[in-house]
Amino acid sequence: MSEIAGTYFDGRTSVARPVQVRHENAALHVHGNGIERSDPLASVAPSARLAGVPYTLRYTDGAWLQLPPDAPIAEWFPRRHRLETWVDRLERHAGVAAASVLVVALALVALFGWGVPAAADYAGAHLPASVDRAIGQQSLVLLQGHFLAPSTLPSQRQAELQKRFHQFLQRIGGPDDLQLRFYDSTAFGANAFALGGGIIVVTDAMVRALPDDDAFLAVVAHEIGHQRNRHMLRLVLRGSGVVVVGSLLIGDVSASSVIASVPAFLLNARYSREFEQQADDFALAALARTGISPAAFVRAMQALERAHPELRDDAGIRYLSSHPVTRERIARAQAATRAFERLHSNVPHR
Amino acid sequence: MGMARNGGDMHEEALATGAEPAAPQAHVLPTTWPEQPFEFRGSAGEYFRIWIVNLALSIVTLGIYSAWASVRTRRYFYANTWFAGSPFEYSARPLPILRGRLIAALMFACYVLASRTSPKLQLLTAALIAIVMPWLIVRGLAFRARYSAWRGLPFRFEPDTLGAYKWYLGIYLFFLPTLGLIYPYIKARQQEWTVTHHRYGNAEFGFKADVTDYYLVWFVTIGVAIAWFAAVFLVAIGIIGSFNAHFGRTGLQEHTVVFLLVMYAVYLPAYLGIYAYNRSRMLNLLYNNAELAGGHRLRSTLGYWAMLGIYLSNTLAILCTLGMAVPWAKVRMVRYRTSHVVLQPAGDLDAFVAETTAQTDVSAVGAEMDSLFSIDIGL
Numbered sequence: 001m002s003e004i005a006g007t008y009f010d011g012r013t014s015v016a017r018p019v020q021v022r023h024e025n026a027a028l029h030v031h032g033n034g035i036e037r038s039d040p041l042a043s044v045a046p047s048a049r050l051a052g053v054p055y056t057l058r059y060t061d062g063a064w065l066q067l068p069p070d071a072p073i074a075e076w077f078p079r080r081h082r083l084e085t086w087v088d089r090l091e092r093h094a095g096v097a098a099a100s101v102l103v104v105a106l107a108l109v110a111l112f113g114w115g116v117p118a119a120a121d122y123a124g125a126h127l128p129a130s131v132d133r134a135i136g137q138q139s140l141v142l143l144q145g146h147f148l149a150p151s152t153l154p155s156q157r158q159a160e161l162q163k164r165f166h167q168f169l170q171r172i173g174g175p176d177d178l179q180l181r182f183y184d185s186t187a188f189g190a191n192a193f194a195l196g197g198g199i200i201v202v203t204d205a206m207v208r209a210l211p212d213d214d215a216f217l218a219v220v221a222h223e224i225g226h227q228r229n230r231h232m233l234r235l236v237l238r239g240s241g242v243v244v245v246g247s248l249l250i251g252d253v254s255a256s257s258v259i260a261s262v263p264a265f266l267l268n269a270r271y272s273r274e275f276e277q278q279a280d281d282f283a284l285a286a287l288a289r290t291g292i293s294p295a296a297f298v299r300a301m302q303a304l305e306r307a308h309p310e311l312r313d314d315a316g317i318r319y320l321s322s323h324p325v326t327r328e329r330i331a332r333a334q335a336a337t338r339a340f341e342r343l344h345s346n347v348p349h350r
Numbered sequence: 351m352g353m354a355r356n357g358g359d360m361h362e363e364a365l366a367t368g369a370e371p372a373a374p375q376a377h378v379l380p381t382t383w384p385e386q387p388f389e390f391r392g393s394a395g396e397y398f399r400i401w402i403v404n405l406a407l408s409i410v411t412l413g414i415y416s417a418w419a420s421v422r423t424r425r426y427f428y429a430n431t432w433f434a435g436s437p438f439e440y441s442a443r444p445l446p447i448l449r450g451r452l453i454a455a456l457m458f459a460c461y462v463l464a465s466r467t468s469p470k471l472q473l474l475t476a477a478l479i480a481i482v483m484p485w486l487i488v489r490g491l492a493f494r495a496r497y498s499a500w501r502g503l504p505f506r507f508e509p510d511t512l513g514a515y516k517w518y519l520g521i522y523l524f525f526l527p528t529l530g531l532i533y534p535y536i537k538a539r540q541q542e543w544t545v546t547h548h549r550y551g552n553a554e555f556g557f558k559a560d561v562t563d564y565y566l567v568w569f570v571t572i573g574v575a576i577a578w579f580a581a582v583f584l585v586a587i588g589i590i591g592s593f594n595a596h597f598g599r600t601g602l603q604e605h606t607v608v609f610l611l612v613m614y615a616v617y618l619p620a621y622l623g624i625y626a627y628n629r630s631r632m633l634n635l636l637y638n639n640a641e642l643a644g645g646h647r648l649r650s651t652l653g654y655w656a657m658l659g660i661y662l663s664n665t666l667a668i669l670c671t672l673g674m675a676v677p678w679a680k681v682r683m684v685r686y687r688t689s690h691v692v693l694q695p696a697g698d699l700d701a702f703v704a705e706t707t708a709q710t711d712v713s714a715v716g717a718e719m720d721s722l723f724s725i726d727i728g729l
Contacts, residue, residue: 007436009502014551014702016436016501047441050422051396053429056439062704064502066436084418090403097399100406101674107409131467138468240462248413248455249405262669 004071008035011062021067023076028057030065046077048084051091112267116245120237124230132233133197140195144183151182153204158182161207161216168217169224171290178227180220182207190307192219194226196233209307214296218287222297225282231275238271239264272322280329284336291344294336301330383695385649390688392430394678400426401677413455417448431688433500434699441504442497450715484514489715495548496712503704508547517543534564537632545640551702553643559635567631574627578620586616619662626658637691645696652690660686 003020008030010017017033029038039059047056055073057065067073074085090096140148151158165180178198185191190205200223202216210216226232242264284294305326323329404419421444428440461479464471488509495507517540524532538559545557589612630652637650664679 011502012704013700014501014503015700047425048422050425050429051400052392053425054437056441062502064439084422087403087407087418087422090407091399094399097402100402103406104402104409107406111409135467138470142469236466237463240459240466243462244455244459247458248416248451249408 004067006030006068006071007066008033009064009066010035011059011064019065021065021071023072028065028076041076046073046080048081049074049088050084051088111245112242116241117238117271120241121234124234124237127233129197131196132230135233135236136195136197136199140199140201143195143201147187148183148185148201150184151204152184153182153207157207161213164213164217165220168220168286168290172221172224172286175228178224190304192223194223194232196230196236198227200224200227205307206304209303211299211303212296214287214292215300215303217292218283218294218297218300221283221286222279224286225279226275228282229275229278231279235268235271235275239268242267269322273324276323280324280332284333288336288340288343293340293344294333295340297333298330298337301326301333383697383699386434386693386695386699388688388691388693389432390430390681390685391432392426392681392684394681397426397681398677413451414448417444417451420444420447420451427684428498431684433693436501439499440497441499442493446713450713453715480519484518485511487518488514489713491544491547493712500550501702503551503702506549506705508549510543510547513543513547534568535561537568538564538635541632541636541639545636549705550642552705553702556641556643557639558641559639563635567628567635570631571624571628575624578623582616582620586612589616618665622661622665623658626661627654630654630657633687644701646699647694647696648691649694650691652687656686 003022006019006021008017008019009015017035019030019032019035022029023041026041027038028041028044030036043060044065045058047053047058049055050069052069054069055067055071057067057073059065090100161182162180169176169178175198178200180200180202182202182204184204188203188205190203190209192200192202192206194200200220202219202223206219207216210219246260246264280297284297287294287296400422404415404422408416408419421440421442424440424442428438431438461475464475466472488507488511491507492509495505498505517536521532521536521539525536538561542557542559545555548555631654634650634652637648641647660683664675664682667675668679
């Protein structure tokens with residue numbers, strides 16, 4: 001039997017002793033530099049195989065034997081570390097590494113494109129509505145302190161819009177517990193948004209920018225779409241899911257948080273765009289259902305674009321943006337308008 | 351601090367504690383002991399395969415395998431770090447790590463969720479974390495030390511929970527009254543506490559800190575920060591100005607997303623520029639002040655510009671390769687750090703002996719928690 005050169009550590013001192021190691025009759029024989037021991041293989045615990053890493057064999061008395069990475073440990077201990085022996089074979093295979101790149105890419109797409117959102121939505125569906133309300137109230141308090149001032153719209157106009165909003169809500173079948181609130185905001189300009197728990201905020205500038213009440217309802221219908229599908233809560237949950245799952249994955253690849261923030265940002269933008277599109281679809285259907293031409297949505301989008309020239313489409317930012325490209329939103333609304341007009345061909349064109 | 355984990359932290363602890371022995375043939379007693387370098391022998395190519403295969407397995411098993419992946423990764427980095435003719439050894443088992451990881455993930459999920467739903471909850475969870483953090487730090491250090499070894503002798507961390515509460519929580523009560531001026535002092539004491547509670551075999555680590563060194567580092571850090579922000583500000587102004595000149599009325603500020611990207615591109619070098627300074631200097635202080643029983647001293651000579659160059663090129667490479675350069679980046683950082691630490695022995699490195707009582711197992715929860723929450727223990 002051939003001998004292998006190894007290093008012996010007695011576990012009591014830091015002396016490294018070069019030794020010769022031999023495997024014979026299910027026992028491990030070590031000799032050299034004052035060491036002479038033979039132990040049954042069953043009493044020795046070897047480390048798993050790992051490229052470029054010496055083996056460590058541990059005796060029950062705390063002594064260690066270090067053997068070079070090419071020692072035939074797998075032959076001596078065929079039953080130990082089966083999982084890691086298999087993984088080690090994979091790690092040494094160039095084709096497997098290439099396939100792993102593909103697996104990782106596909107798995108990441110599946111995980112963040114489908115897995116995390118599905119899990120977050122599932123969790124969201126099992127959370128009580130009080131959670132949405134708490135989130136909405138908190139954000140409103142925060143916004144009121146800094147960005148939202150009391151509305152300067154005439155109270156008569158406000159009452160009018162409230163009435164139209166509630167009528168509309170009734171006709172599309174609720175939910176009844178939504179609140180529409182007007183605020184004056186220089187920070188947001190012409191804008192409307194939904195906060196968790198049924199609060200819909202429309203800024204004064206938005207009301208003034210819109211050409212007619214149907215366009216106003218189109219904007220509000222979009223926000224109702226967010227409320228109905230609990231988009232705010234789901235976005236919070238999905239964003240948290242990305243951070244948690246991402247941290248678990250990165251935990252071991254040790255990328256910096258600066259780098260990790262880029263994909264997190266892009267993913268959140270993607271989830272947000274998905275919800276915006278859902279809300280648009282809901283709004284277009286709701287308008288058509290109540291006999292309002294989806295052309296109102298087109299007018300609202302155009303008004304919004306006039307109020308915010310800086311948001312004019314820039315194809316380069318598609319994947320960075322939280323909203324779908326305006327041109328596409330308008331195109332979808334126009335398609336919905338054509339469908340609506342085919343159905344109501346007796347209704348004169350506007 | 352995120353970047354704290356860029357440099358292969360697993361092996362940093364080994365280095366922090368890793369002061370030891372000499373060549374085996376040191377039987378002819380010399381009067382002076384030659385300096386002993388640390389050496390990293392791993393390669394980016396080898397590690398890439400290990401990394402990508404283990405990452406794939408971790409993902410397809412929905413994270414269950416990640417405990418095995420983490421053990422293989424740490425073993426690779428430890429065992430490729432050689433000192434005085436022998437490699438370091440990482441000997442933790444995957445199953446306890448899996449258990450710790452599951453508990454840590456659950457708590458981390460609660461924290462992330464709470465911090466995103468309401469400011470009040472966020473404050474509450476932050477307070478809760480501050481309260482358990484010292485305990486986590488102790489458990490994390492104890493776990494890592496327990497399963498790190500060199501030449502058959504394990505390291506150990508003396509679990510001083512009271513001290514951890516003193517230096518990682520209590521002392522911060524003085525932060526506001528001193529207008530933050532106490533901060534460098536806190537950092538010095540934290541390093542001292544961490545180092546002096548480590549053992550290699552039965553040899554204790556000592557720490558001789560001159561607090562003025564820490565004040566110097568932090569004041570210069572502030573200076574470096576001012577310089578970087580001034581430079582970045584000028585560059586940003588220049589970019590915005592030329593953009594506005596090009597596109598007329600709708601300036602760059604109006605193109606929110608492009609504006610954000612430009613800010614990110616100028617902020618990143620500044621952030622890394624400040625971070626690299628502070629990190630290299632604090633690590634140098636940590637190693638240079640440490641001493642192992644018998645007078646063995648470490649000497650660390652990490653350079654600011656070299657570290658910054660590695661951080662910057664690593665970040666760029668990782669971004670450009672969509673993450674595929676992570677193994678290369680990590681190996682580079684570890685190799686640089688390892689090659690800039692040496693031990694100045696004061697005696698025979700064969701002379702360390704084990705403690706008389708055997709060590710018991712240490713739970714992995716603390717170690718997993720502090721890596722998830724990115725608690726920077728500064729090793």
